[in-house]
Amino acid sequence: MKRIWLSFVRGYIGLGMFFYFRRIHVNNIENVPKNKPVLVLSNHQNALLDALLIAIKCGRFSYFxxxxxxxxxxxxxxxxxxxxxxxxYRIRDGWGNLANNNAIFATCSKLLNNNACIVIFPEGNHSLKRTVRPLSKGFTRIIMETFEENPALDLQLLPVGLNFKHADKFPDSTSIYFGKPIAANTYVSENKNESVIKLKTKIQSEIAELTTHIPKDNYDSDLNRLHSLDVDFLKPKAVNNCLNSGFEDCESKKPDSNFRFFKNVFKILLIIAFILPVLVWKYVAKPKIKEIEFLSTFRFAVVVTLAPLWLIVVFATITFTLGWQLAFGYFIASLCIALLAVKL
Known part of the structure; x- marks a missing residue:
């Protein structure tokens, strides 16, 4: 029953993402181990959308x-x-609650010993900045405790890079890069402090190759330079190469399609077709969002909840007043408008 529920949720969220993102590029999905315990370790930019993208695209039913x-x-x-x-639990949740993590980490160890897949965002927080922040040591603690329980476990560490074209805008495009799995036991020794340092260094380095990593020293000026060069942030290897070459070896992204007029027309039609969800988003939900990192998450929540309800209500109203043929026509037209507004 649990698997049926998770399959339904994954399918529904996947459908919602199809209508929400212009493009979702998944790279090196074959790197995800299928029958081994895995810790998926990803950068964290776009709040809950990061977790949803990995849940939908990694091919395994994961814990988060x-x-x-x-x-x-x-x-x-x-x-x-x-x-x-x-x-x-984090420090901001209160010092007294930190002890609750003992049970959570023990649960993680147990799950990994049962070949589960667990997703962790080791930066510990989210930020729209295009850089990989220092990693917390929580994931290393899970690794250590797991090996204490089962030293022979073939635990795999899977670095992931999430990349967004414009993370706070709609519609957006994203690319997911799955790195090569790393055998955790090759970085674990009797010296725990040394192991922690090795693990954090290795994983941060791997993630930094899978997403754009702008060093913090000249972050603003480097970011502006990348924008002026019109690089494609969905291709982190090329962007990082541009940075490492001192902006000498840089690729500009391909120009957008020449359908700007039609894009604007379908965006207007989209607003008309989904007027109530749009108004709720603009005047009720959006003003309450205090952190820009949550903007896309809550917008997506409106897309997958209010938009379908609005379609059902209008469909039912037209059916009872004008007949099911017109209602069906409205339903198909609305879906086509939504697709064209997002995908063009």
Missing amino acids: LTRAGVFNKPFVAKILKSLQMLPV
Whole structure:
């Protein structure tokens, strides 16, 4: 029953992402181990959308370590736990709550010993900045405890790079790069401190190759230079090469399609077709968002909840007043408008 529920949710979210993103490029999916315990370690830019993208595209039913603050309401907590999300506590959640992580890390070790796949964002927080921030040591603790329980476990570490064209805008495009799996036991020794340093250094280096990594020293000026060169942020290897060459070896992205007029027309039609969800987003939901990193997450939530409800209500209304033929025509037309507005 649990697998059926997870398959339904994954299918529904995947459909929502099809209508939300212009393009989703998945690279090196063959690198994801199929029958081994895996820690997926990814950069973290776009709040919950990061987790959803990995959940939909990695090919495995994964568990996710999620900040404990979102589990505060019992009903929400029940839903999140049914989706295999595990709360992890940070200092901002109170020193007294940090001890709760002991049970969570023990659960992670148990899951990995059962060949599970666990997703962690080791930066510990999210930011739209195009850089890989210093990693926290939480994921190394899970690795150490897992090997203490089962030293012979073939635990794989899978670095992932998430890349967004314009993370706060709609529609956006994204690219996911799955790195080569790393055998965790090759970085673990009896010297725990040394092992932690090696693991953090290796994983940060691997993630930094799978997403754009602009060093913090000249971040703003380097980012502006990349924008002026019109690089393609969906191709991190090329962007990083541009940075490392001192902006000598840089590739400009291909120009957008020549359908700008039609894009604008279909965007207007999209607003008309989904007027109520658009108004709720613009005047109710969006003004309450305090962190820009959550902008796309809540916009996506409106897309997968209010938009379908609006379609159903209007479909039912037209059916009872004008007949099912017109209602069906409206339904198909609305989907076509949505697709053309997003995909052009």
